[in-house]
Amino acid sequence: MNGTLKKAILSLIVIISAGSHCVSAQNVDVFVGADLNYRRLFFNDQLYDLLIYVNPGVKADLGGNWQIAAQALIPVVNQYGDFYNRVRPGVCTVSKEILLQSGALKFSAGLFSAGRYGIDARWLYPVNEWFAVESQLGFTGYHTLEQKWRFSRMDRLTGNVRARFFIKKASSEIRISAGRYIYEDYGGQAEFYSHFNNTSVGLFAQYSNKAGCSAGAKIVFMIPFQKGLKAGKFTFRPASNFRLTYDVMADNHGLKNYSIDPEENERTGSFRTLTFPGSIK
Amino acid sequence: MKKLLLVISILTVAAVQAQAQQYTGLEGLLHCPSADMYAKGSGRISLASLNENSVPKHYATDITAYSLAYNPFDWAEISFTGFVRKIGGIVYQDRMASVKFRPLKEGGWWPSIVLGSNDPLSTVSTTADTDGNNSMCNFYIAISKHFAVSAGSIGVHTSYRKFRKNANAIWNGVVGGLTFSPVFYPDARITAEYDGAGINIGADVKFFNHISLQAICYGMRYFNCGLCFEFNL
Numbered sequence: 001m002n003g004t005l006k007k008a009i010l011s012l013i014v015i016i017s018a019g020s021h022c023v024s025a026q027n028v029d030v031f032v033g034a035d036l037n038y039r040r041l042f043f044n045d046q047l048y049d050l051l052i053y054v055n056p057g058v059k060a061d062l063g064g065n066w067q068i069a070a071q072a073l074i075p076v077v078n079q080y081g082d083f084y085n086r087v088r089p090g091v092c093t094v095s096k097e098i099l100l101q102s103g104a105l106k107f108s109a110g111l112f113s114a115g116r117y118g119i120d121a122r123w124l125y126p127v128n129e130w131f132a133v134e135s136q137l138g139f140t141g142y143h144t145l146e147q148k149w150r151f152s153r154m155d156r157l158t159g160n161v162r163a164r165f166f167i168k169k170a171s172s173e174i175r176i177s178a179g180r181y182i183y184e185d186y187g188g189q190a191e192f193y194s195h196f197n198n199t200s201v202g203l204f205a206q207y208s209n210k211a212g213c214s215a216g217a218k219i220v221f222m223i224p225f226q227k228g229l230k231a232g233k234f235t236f237r238p239a240s241n242f243r244l245t246y247d248v249m250a251d252n253h254g255l256k257n258y259s260i261d262p263e264e265n266e267r268t269g270s271f272r273t274l275t276f277p278g279s280i281k
Numbered sequence: 282m283k284k285l286l287l288v289i290s291i292l293t294v295a296a297v298q299a300q301a302q303q304y305t306g307l308e309g310l311l312h313c314p315s316a317d318m319y320a321k322g323s324g325r326i327s328l329a330s331l332n333e334n335s336v337p338k339h340y341a342t343d344i345t346a347y348s349l350a351y352n353p354f355d356w357a358e359i360s361f362t363g364f365v366r367k368i369g370g371i372v373y374q375d376r377m378a379s380v381k382f383r384p385l386k387e388g389g390w391w392p393s394i395v396l397g398s399n400d401p402l403s404t405v406s407t408t409a410d411t412d413g414n415n416s417m418c419n420f421y422i423a424i425s426k427h428f429a430v431s432a433g434s435i436g437v438h439t440s441y442r443k444f445r446k447n448a449n450a451i452w453n454g455v456v457g458g459l460t461f462s463p464v465f466y467p468d469a470r471i472t473a474e475y476d477g478a479g480i481n482i483g484a485d486v487k488f489f490n491h492i493s494l495q496a497i498c499y500g501m502r503y504f505n506c507g508l509c510f511e512f513n514l
Contacts, residue, residue, distance in 0.1 A: 043371050194353035196322045196514035201351055
């Protein structure tokens, strides 16, 4: 048994036991998705270099709108180099949502995506059926698994504000946001989303004071079979979605932010207790 | 006379046009645009093999094109296309976006009209013929009208197209063609077109509502073909 497989099995055991040891957990979801990365940095005999992770994860609902989530990234196709051969932790967080008269708040702490760790607060306020305001504030550091797990100081402040306009007749949405992002750049983004039955497709244009202008597309595909297989309080299912961003400038640094949930996406957002618009699940 | 006009009107509106893919992923003829559009929420993944004579000269080899396309509205189509070629063991790729908007939808007595462009944007804007940027850049206005006949549906399509680079000027000007879909299999289509440089003929057929095949005899000499998977988003 090679090292990668051992680590993969170990990670699975850790993830599942993390869920099972939540004695007060009401529901525990065990899910598996895939993380697709592709790049074209070198002129070679391939169209793209690929890095594909299988990312099993667990989410435990602890009641009172508390949730813990953990995820592992297991490389199954790696054309990026040895650095990416390691099994890595994905998003591993504990979070709490609070419903307010003016929307909902969500506090999270733990390991986020994009190699960030720290604390995060989000607010969603659907003002009416067609307009909502969102904001996010984070205090994070960088963590990496090279030879050993290392952490930078947790001293980076990020935050943004987003206005969302839903056009019900066309099942479409316009989002305009601005803020400070994880590479300490400032900028803004305009997005247009078409929401279909199972898929949302978005087009965006953005400006970052460090990365410049860019544009591209985002697609979020909701994976069926979410009822999964039930065994007691456990549900085994595929990941809720597959999402992809295409950036024409292929710049991974402009307006980059992190996710606080292993299944976070632009269609269903970050909140479990509140969605905008309400028809999108 | 009124009854005759009514019958013609109903037949014209009811004419079913087979949907076929261009190598851009957008609805079109073979090497020319048309004013036909896919339905809202339609998505396509396409793969095409293009003879070097049907692509800009600087490529100097056959091209494999892949594309992703979707319709956010009935009146808009958007796609991303990659043109891939392999020279000396090295894979090269050009990327382009395509957009198409329809201000007027076909009705009983009037045609559909669209405005569109392939490769309108570039990270490095240049008109140099040897440069790979904006290789396919062109803008067009297209008009299409369909007529139902006893044997099927006939489409008449014309466009005015302008390429940005002089090397592609052979495809400039008024282009267009005729399409025919038989009544016994409306998801099949044969096309004859003039693309500014010559006459092309081709055929499309869609199987199982999701898979389209296209075969083209470009310039009556060279073979192009395409495969497209269509789905509802």
